[in-house]
Amino acid sequence: MDVNVGQILLWGALPYVSFAVFVVGLVWRYRYDKFGWTTRSSELYERRLLRLGSPLFHFGLLFVFLGHVAGLVIPKSWTRAVGISQEAYHLGATYIGSLAALALVAGLVILIYRRRTTGAVFKATTRNDKTMYVFLAAVILAGTYATVRTQLLGGHGGYDYRETISPWFRSLWVLHPRVELMTSIPAAFAVHIVLASLLFCLWPFTRLVHAFSAPVTYPLRPYVVYRSRDERLGSRAPRRGWERTK
Amino acid sequence: MKVMAQMSMVMNLDKCIGCHTCSVTCKQAWTNRTGMEYVWFNNVETRPGLGYPRTYQDQDRWKGGWKLKKNGRLTLRAGGRWRKLATIFSNPLMPSIQDYYEPWTYEYDMLLNAPQGQHTPVAKPKSLLTGDDMAITWSANWDDDLGGSTKTMQQDPVLQHMSEHVATELEKTFMFYLPRICEHCLNPACVASCPSGAMYKRAEDGIVLVDQDRCRGWRMCVTGCPYKKVYFNHKTGKAEKCTLCYPRIEVGLPTVCSETCVGRLRYLGLVLYDADRVGTAAATESETDLYAAQRSILLDPHDPQVVAQARRDGIPEDWIAAAQASPIWKLISEYEVALPLHPEYRTLPMVWYIPPLSPVVDVVASSGNDGEDGRTLFAAISQLRIPLEYLAGLFTAGDTGPVEKVLRRLAAMRASMREVNLGNELPEEVAAAVGMTGQQVRDMYRLLAIAKYEERYVIPAAHTEVAADLEEMACSLDFEGGPGMGGGGPFGSTSGVPTPVAVENFHALAARQTADRPSTPGRVNLLNWDGNGNPDGLFPPHTDGAAEHAEPSDDAGPQEGGPR
Numbered sequence: 001m002d003v004n005v006g007q008i009l010l011w012g013a014l015p016y017v018s019f020a021v022f023v024v025g026l027v028w029r030y031r032y033d034k035f036g037w038t039t040r041s042s043e044l045y046e047r048r049l050l051r052l053g054s055p056l057f058h059f060g061l062l063f064v065f066l067g068h069v070a071g072l073v074i075p076k077s078w079t080r081a082v083g084i085s086q087e088a089y090h091l092g093a094t095y096i097g098s099l100a101a102l103a104l105v106a107g108l109v110i111l112i113y114r115r116r117t118t119g120a121v122f123k124a125t126t127r128n129d130k131t132m133y134v135f136l137a138a139v140i141l142a143g144t145y146a147t148v149r150t151q152l153l154g155g156h157g158g159y160d161y162r163e164t165i166s167p168w169f170r171s172l173w174v175l176h177p178r179v180e181l182m183t184s185i186p187a188a189f190a191v192h193i194v195l196a197s198l199l200f201c202l203w204p205f206t207r208l209v210h211a212f213s214a215p216v217t218y219p220l221r222p223y224v225v226y227r228s229r230d231e232r233l234g235s236r237a238p239r240r241g242w243e244r245t246k
Numbered sequence: 247m248k249v250m251a252q253m254s255m256v257m258n259l260d261k262c263i264g265c266h267t268c269s270v271t272c273k274q275a276w277t278n279r280t281g282m283e284y285v286w287f288n289n290v291e292t293r294p295g296l297g298y299p300r301t302y303q304d305q306d307r308w309k310g311g312w313k314l315k316k317n318g319r320l321t322l323r324a325g326g327r328w329r330k331l332a333t334i335f336s337n338p339l340m341p342s343i344q345d346y347y348e349p350w351t352y353e354y355d356m357l358l359n360a361p362q363g364q365h366t367p368v369a370k371p372k373s374l375l376t377g378d379d380m381a382i383t384w385s386a387n388w389d390d391d392l393g394g395s396t397k398t399m400q401q402d403p404v405l406q407h408m409s410e411h412v413a414t415e416l417e418k419t420f421m422f423y424l425p426r427i428c429e430h431c432l433n434p435a436c437v438a439s440c441p442s443g444a445m446y447k448r449a450e451d452g453i454v455l456v457d458q459d460r461c462r463g464w465r466m467c468v469t470g471c472p473y474k475k476v477y478f479n480h481k482t483g484k485a486e487k488c489t490l491c492y493p494r495i496e497v498g499l500p501t502v503c504s505e506t507c508v509g510r511l512r513y514l515g516l517v518l519y520d521a522d523r524v525g526t527a528a529a530t531e532s533e534t535d536l537y538a539a540q541r542s543i544l545l546d547p548h549d550p551q552v553v554a555q556a557r558r559d560g561i562p563e564d565w566i567a568a569a570q571a572s573p574i575w576k577l578i579s580e581y582e583v584a585l586p587l588h589p590e591y592r593t594l595p596m597v598w599y600i601p602p603l604s605p606v607v608d609v610v611a612s613s614g615n616d617g618e619d620g621r622t623l624f625a626a627i628s629q630l631r632i633p634l635e636y637l638a639g640l641f642t643a644g645d646t647g648p649v650e651k652v653l654r655r656l657a658a659m660r661a662s663m664r665e666v667n668l669g670n671e672l673p674e675e676v677a678a679a680v681g682m683t684g685q686q687v688r689d690m691y692r693l694l695a696i697a698k699y700e701e702r703y704v705i706p707a708a709h710t711e712v713a714a715d716l717e718e719m720a721c722s723l724d725f726e727g728g729p730g731m732g733g734g735g736p737f738g739s740t741s742g743v744p745t746p747v748a749v750e751n752f753h754a755l756a757a758r759q760t761a762d763r764p765s766t767p768g769r770v771n772l773l774n775w776d777g778n779g780n781p782d783g784l785f786p787p788h789t790d791g792a793a794e795h796a797e798p799s800d801d802a803g804p805q806e807g808g809p810r
Contacts (some may be wrong), residue, residue, distance in 0.1 A: 034460070037462065038462050038463035038482070039464065041464075041478070042480070043336065043465060044480050046342070047336075047340070050336050055336055057335075058335040119373075119375070119378060215442050215443075218327055218330065218442075219327040221443060223322075224434060225445065225447065226447050226448070227447075227448060227449065227457075229448055229450050229496075
């Protein structure tokens, strides 16, 4: 298998660029723009469609995320070691994954329809949001298409991404990307992965950051929070070298 | 016992004329921004009426506040922590903008720029949410003064808990105003509902605030607050609420709503309470016992044991003194005329109300009797079940006993002080009939009728002695729009660092403006110094002390840092 420059850039460089922008962007955004870090909910404007679309979309997304973890992170040999055959894995992954994708796409369609047709919601949609929606929808649709095309309609056994994409994904984390594995993957997967890399670049600069404020610690804290008055002088931390002397 | 201090308010409803000055000044100070058009930290409702947002008191529908579980423990009525997380993608119990009102403006531009034509140009109402033409069908005060109330009054949640014949008769007999701000509860359900932990109760003065940097816009606080006094800023995507004007309170000034109240009906002061017993009091089994339970955890600031414990718990001396002089403590516990709003929500609210006697007086007077006569008034209070039951529905979870007691005290004060005004002795037997002494009646009269600014607002300044000496630290140059203009961050005008509320700057300014000396001692404004002499503070003081003031500046003119 010969590897050309384009493939090295796509499968050896783009993931790292994307990851770097993602992490540095998130840190920068958190430090610089905590005030802008919010879900920017539009529930106040419209509730009926949101009540249907938002849980469909978000719960679908949670399952899709778990599916990606199972497919990309866990090696084939591990699932085989606990007695799950490739056929069983394939059936499970395909049907659960398809259901999750169905919920996800249905939610997405409802939410985009709502955003476009409800006047107040559409007016509150920024250019930033629209760009993000294009990429988000493209990633989801490409992923769904890839699943339908290669797994549901792809004949017996479907496409075994755990021989190519998954090892490549894991190889990225040990800083030794096995680009050669990616040279022959179906085009649908390639498009999905590239679009996802671009979405990760966009992530820190859009409202998608709210994914990282999932309030997982809420059940662990006491109900009522007490805090002391901020004893800091002025409303901002002083700049370096300008701190007050005691 | 753990003693904590709580800044609290009492409003005397007899004196509210429904002028909405508090609402307007509050809005000008705090919520005249995009995204906050529909937000009224302070609003004045006509009672009976729907309130704002409409029917917010109907907790069967909105599920605000706390409820008791079967095992006697408290849980949020809208569901506990796990339920909150499960419904986080779409909060089913949040009011939508239609439950408040769709904010609008008028197309004023048309009045000036319309082309010449046959008809007079009009300024059509335009929605501030969509920009489209809209028909105005509701607003924050749509049923003000019972306007249109024949259509809507039956939906008043407090009325719905009363018997039907009462409800239909009520409009003829009874109306009063209810100004509302955040209750700054001792057991705040909004704080408990916040998944991000962004809302908190300040340990020093009990003010409930939203940390704008930590709020992530999950909107659970809006549901949690049974008074619906947390609002969602639809521009920034963050929750905002009444701050009890904490920048003013910290420097010893009353809130904007109090300061501007035309009827001077608001009282501000500290109460001390036992933080260890908050949970127990809120979990009192019977709803009608909650008023007494809440009063039982408020501590007598004159009790030496309480004072000693307060000192141990780190409450400063001037704060203890302020708690002792507090008009709130007097009205709640000495005269027992102030009542909490909806204690049955179990949040232990700390903005209390003196229920209005004037509707009763009006009824008596309009029937041709003497509305100032003690016996007539007492009889009327007992007979006029309608106002009594309604007030009890607001203030005591339906128990008319405490409301009747308050109204009898107010009636006794009214009758007694008339005798005094007529040149007679204050009738001790009238005071005794309501369990008070003549002197108490006089004191209460003074506090309710003629108390001056310093008696109505007993507010100790926050402890920022260090900060008090400071000049303004810096101005907000952060973003485009120039100094102090706020402006847009990297993601539009709602991102970036929020415009700071410089409490200490305010404190420093207040100190300087109220100081005897022209400028902050020890500071020299070099821009005003003409170069002559050696003003104080230009150089550090000499260590030997003898050389100090050796060369007093001899220059003329009113300059800062000049001769002292």
